[in-house]
Amino acid sequence: MVITSLLAYRFKYMFFVFREESSEFRLRQVKENDTIDIKYGFERIKNNQERTGFLLNMHSTEIINEDKRLCAAVDYYFMEEDGTRFKVSYPFMPYFYILTKRELIQEVTEFLIKKFSGVIGEIETVTKEDLDLPNHLIGLKQKYIKLSFANQTDLIKVRKEILKAVRKK
Template structure:
């Protein structure tokens, strides 16, 4: 599900199919056997598996154009990718630690690549989706497609929300969303203008408790409707933390913000 901004400033959503995947490095000459074994072992989870060639900086002669054969394993959704990844990670780790002799096809799995790339980043990289570019979005027979409008040179000006959270935490401990909370300070409006072109009047909302604070955040995001969220490590901390704390108060982040 992707948010799109129209030239008049309005927003809409488009759903595009995109299969998540990771790469497996397999012992030379055993790629076909590994493909068959993975399809059989993870039947119903693996959408496709194909042998591809990719640049590998670990190869001594990679600057000469030499590429490594990898097995690209695709899935129907991210949950299935994570399920298979959890099972294969210890297998690959065990294979790396033992001698290089291979007696079983699963012992031929030598490495996993790009299994930790977030889904939305993988989508944007592979389909060359870039913020500020214009696209023609079409939906035919239930299938959505996007085509870059190279003729539109003036960049779009999407609304951007830069955000960060502060939380409680125990001394010398990392914040835990099971019992720590999102907090705010009791402060007044202020102004910070680093450059004349970046005027910075800040309007402060002081809320009574965490539930009211999260509700204010969700309401404000729906009102502002940003097309881009800028965070520091937000994918792995801020968003998951807010999602879990919101659930504690009966709020669903995906329903509130329109994405997950």
């Protein structure tokens, strides 16, 4: 009896933690990370003044863009020669590639635009070398669909749905 109630509590807690991944939680997490960084002397540089420093560390984060949305970024932590610390946030769009049959690229692209409008930031067709081909050393190229996103959460959500569809076939 005690074990089942403990498991139910853990499941409820895990469900709560999973549901907590909302944008409010992520925004709160970004603000907490910034206050911790400021406490250790790493203030985010907001002006375009050129500074020189030694790169100490880097990690992925999210920042608020001009549209007041969370977008993916990388925080780079630096120390100048005089010991002054600062950090720079460099925004980027996480992405992944999809390989489809050549004749279906346009149809798949249109379907993805309709199904994931507002979640996918950018869709483009790119030509890349396919290292999975048997004779890839001669430079054989394939067309891929590149899906870019504003943040990692959107990327993971779309990737899960696409993987479900791929596994069904």
